[in-house]
Amino acid sequence: MRLLMCSPDYYGIEYEINPWMNRGRPADGRLAREQWNRLHRLLREELAAEVETIVPAPGLPDMVFTANAGLAWNGKFIVSNFRHEVRRGEAPHYEAWFSECGYDILRLPEECYFEGEGDLLKCGDTWFAGYHTRSDIRSHQKVAEIIEQEILSLELTNDWFYHLDTCFCPLSRDQALFYPAAFDSYARKVLENHIPNLIPVLGQEAARFACNAVVVGSKIAINDGCLKLRTKLESAGFTLLETPLGEFIKAGGSAKCLVLNIG
Amino acid sequence: MPQSIVQISGHIIDSLILPKVLDLIIKLGAEFEILDIQVGHRRADRSYARIQVDAATPELLERVLAKIKEHGALPVEAEEESVEVQPAATDGIFPDHFYATTNLPTWVRVKERWIEVEGAEMDCGIRVDLKTVRAECVPIHRVKQGDWVVVGHRGVKILPMERRVPREAFEFMSSSVSTEQPKGLLIREIAESMKRTRAENGRILVVAGPGLVHTGASRYLVEIIENDYVQILFAGNGLAVHDIETALYGTSLGVYLEKTMRASEGHEHHLWAINAVRKAGSIRQAVEQGLIRRGIFYSCVKKGVDFVLAGSIRDDGPLPDVITDTLKAQDLMRDKVRDVKFALMMATTLHAIATGNLLPATVKTVCVDINPAVVTKLTDRGTFQAMGLVTDVEPFLRELSQYLNPTTRP
Numbered sequence: 001m002r003l004l005m006c007s008p009d010y011y012g013i014e015y016e017i018n019p020w021m022n023r024g025r026p027a028d029g030r031l032a033r034e035q036w037n038r039l040h041r042l043l044r045e046e047l048a049a050e051v052e053t054i055v056p057a058p059g060l061p062d063m064v065f066t067a068n069a070g071l072a073w074n075g076k077f078i079v080s081n082f083r084h085e086v087r088r089g090e091a092p093h094y095e096a097w098f099s100e101c102g103y104d105i106l107r108l109p110e111e112c113y114f115e116g117e118g119d120l121l122k123c124g125d126t127w128f129a130g131y132h133t134r135s136d137i138r139s140h141q142k143v144a145e146i147i148e149q150e151i152l153s154l155e156l157t158n159d160w161f162y163h164l165d166t167c168f169c170p171l172s173r174d175q176a177l178f179y180p181a182a183f184d185s186y187a188r189k190v191l192e193n194h195i196p197n198l199i200p201v202l203g204q205e206a207a208r209f210a211c212n213a214v215v216v217g218s219k220i221a222i223n224d225g226c227l228k229l230r231t232k233l234e235s236a237g238f239t240l241l242e243t244p245l246g247e248f249i250k251a252g253g254s255a256k257c258l259v260l261n262i263g
Numbered sequence: 264m265p266q267s268i269v270q271i272s273g274h275i276i277d278s279l280i281l282p283k284v285l286d287l288i289i290k291l292g293a294e295f296e297i298l299d300i301q302v303g304h305r306r307a308d309r310s311y312a313r314i315q316v317d318a319a320t321p322e323l324l325e326r327v328l329a330k331i332k333e334h335g336a337l338p339v340e341a342e343e344e345s346v347e348v349q350p351a352a353t354d355g356i357f358p359d360h361f362y363a364t365t366n367l368p369t370w371v372r373v374k375e376r377w378i379e380v381e382g383a384e385m386d387c388g389i390r391v392d393l394k395t396v397r398a399e400c401v402p403i404h405r406v407k408q409g410d411w412v413v414v415g416h417r418g419v420k421i422l423p424m425e426r427r428v429p430r431e432a433f434e435f436m437s438s439s440v441s442t443e444q445p446k447g448l449l450i451r452e453i454a455e456s457m458k459r460t461r462a463e464n465g466r467i468l469v470v471a472g473p474g475l476v477h478t479g480a481s482r483y484l485v486e487i488i489e490n491d492y493v494q495i496l497f498a499g500n501g502l503a504v505h506d507i508e509t510a511l512y513g514t515s516l517g518v519y520l521e522k523t524m525r526a527s528e529g530h531e532h533h534l535w536a537i538n539a540v541r542k543a544g545s546i547r548q549a550v551e552q553g554l555i556r557r558g559i560f561y562s563c564v565k566k567g568v569d570f571v572l573a574g575s576i577r578d579d580g581p582l583p584d585v586i587t588d589t590l591k592a593q594d595l596m597r598d599k600v601r602d603v604k605f606a607l608m609m610a611t612t613l614h615a616i617a618t619g620n621l622l623p624a625t626v627k628t629v630c631v632d633i634n635p636a637v638v639t640k641l642t643d644r645g646t647f648q649a650m651g652l653v654t655d656v657e658p659f660l661r662e663l664s665q666y667l668n669p670t671t672r673p
Binding site for chain 1: 272273274277278279280282283306307309333334335345347348349350352374375393
């Protein structure tokens with residue numbers, strides 16, 4: 001598995017675009033770097049992932065959350081259209097990086113918000129996409145046309161779980177974690193209909209970003225402190241590799257938000 | 264009862280979005296009727312539904328439409344798709360599958376509005392400025408890296424001109440190549456059309472080849488220029504050289520126009536003419552210095568008629584006014600052609616076709632040539648308002664000038 005990350009050189013809480021963020025609770029730069037480095041090492045060494053990096057840019061504190069860069073798929077890169085102006089400056093950097101790597105760059109219509117892998121995750125043969133808080137449902141249609149696959153739209157109803165990857169995590173072809181209270185009844189039904197083994201996460205652990213995990217095979221890189229989930233997953237054959245990511249939770253992100261799957 | 268028709272597409276069945284939207288309409292106190300539903304067969308196929316929403320009041324309808332819009336259900340009028348644009352990766356290279364224009368009036372849908380593409384020209388791409396919400400045709404050599412260029416056919420509309428009811432005889436008679444139609448009638452109609460154009464302050468473009476001078480037709484073009492029927496002239500080195508040769512020596516390619524006699528050593532005349540203008544600095548300067556005292560270009564300078572001379576590989580000289588860089592000449596012609604309403608092209612293959620390529624379909628175009636192939640080629644472009652005449656240019660211009668000259672109306 002190949003992943004793209006961006007180091008937290010310019011990371012900080014400079015604006016408030018989700019309920020986790022509070023400029024009165026700034027991030028500790030040194031600690032953030034330590035936590036990021038630990039995750040980086042864990043992904044490479046324990047999960048055996050190849051990790052590429054993109055150079056961070058000043059003035060773009062959330063560029064560290066590469067999951068929102070867009071969708072890299074089959075030699076194509078669909079650039080994100082960020083809902084919030086403060087993140088839009090990240091798009092040209094991602095575009096340039098992928099362009100240089102030889103990807104075909106595709107853009108969705110400007111009025112279609114799309115926040116990349118943060119709102120689009122595959123489980124088995126089906127793609128699940130979040131909408132309402134950040135991405136637009138219409139972007140799902142456009143992406144579905146481009147990748148020629150089925151995309152099921154799920155409405156996110158809780159502002160604290162504003163991206164799909166904060167409340168949904170595919171574990172294998174037929175297993176996934178999810179936080180029920182982040183979805184409406186239709187979305188919950190869709191998940192039940194399509195994923196044979198759906199594992200609900202409790203509120204307390206959802207708030208520790210238990211669903212925002214990076215899964216490679218049976219190994220899971222995840223924020224620390226999710227003890228009940230740990231027991232459940234270990235008995236299902238998974239190995240949890242916990243690492244503290246508290247400084248990034250201050251911005252509303254954790255392990256999965258910090259990586260982008262690039263094949 | 265206020266109503267609206269919305270449509271929704273995507274994987275709306277498997278994702279339960281369709282039942283959600285219908286439930287929402289009911290919950291908000293409105294009613295629905297499914298007008299049409301198409302279910303995709305394979306998993307990756309989209310499904311599609313058209314739903315009529317009825318509400319007791321316009322306010323309730325608005326509220327319902329606003330709410331269901333969030334789930335992807337859009338009123339049919341607004342669901343027209345925006346144009347798709349991709350950035351040009353490098354200067355001078357379009358993105359793959361770029362939309363190639365025709366010379367017909369073209370509209371693109373940008374930010375929920377239809378806007379007309381400016382500078383309509385065939386065989387170009389369409390460049391969109393997303394900030395000012397404007398679109399224009401751009402030829403391949405002028406696209407810049409990062410320009411947003413339309414790709415595919417979505418959100419592009421062409422206004423077919425055939426639908427218009429002919430408002431004048433010109434439109435009615437055009438799009439035909441006439442070798443055997445009564446030319447007098449056609450020439451009179453061309454003159455009438457030119458008069459109408461000038462009455463509305465429209466600009467007329469003339470494109471002419473050196474054959475005009477060789478056949479002794481210059482004096483008629485001079486008359487037409489003097490009577491204010493030409494605002495801009497496109498030509499090559501040849502027309503200017505032989506026109507000036509006539510002005511200086513009374514010959515064209517060494518043949519006396521008044522006497523149909525060869526001048527001795529006449530082949531030197533056009534070269535001496537070129538030399539004289541090169542010495543003067545430019546055609547305008549040659550006129551101002553009193554060196555050139557008659558002819559087409561003399562009249563152009565005196566009447567303030569703009570001219571563009573585009574060079575070719577067979578030019579002698581050339582004259583200093585000739586633009587030898589083809590793309591530069593083309594770009595200047597492209598600029599000058601912007602407000603032209605009527606184009607008269609005579610006795611030139613190269614310049615007629617080059618100009619035809621730049622003109623939008625809305626410009627009335629007349630092509631006159633002794634060679635039917637040239638005329639056919641031009642009128643075949645799909646220009647609705649194009650008329651072709653196969654004839655020697657001298658009798659054509661003689662008659663045209665008579666019709667246009669207010670004092671000698673036949």
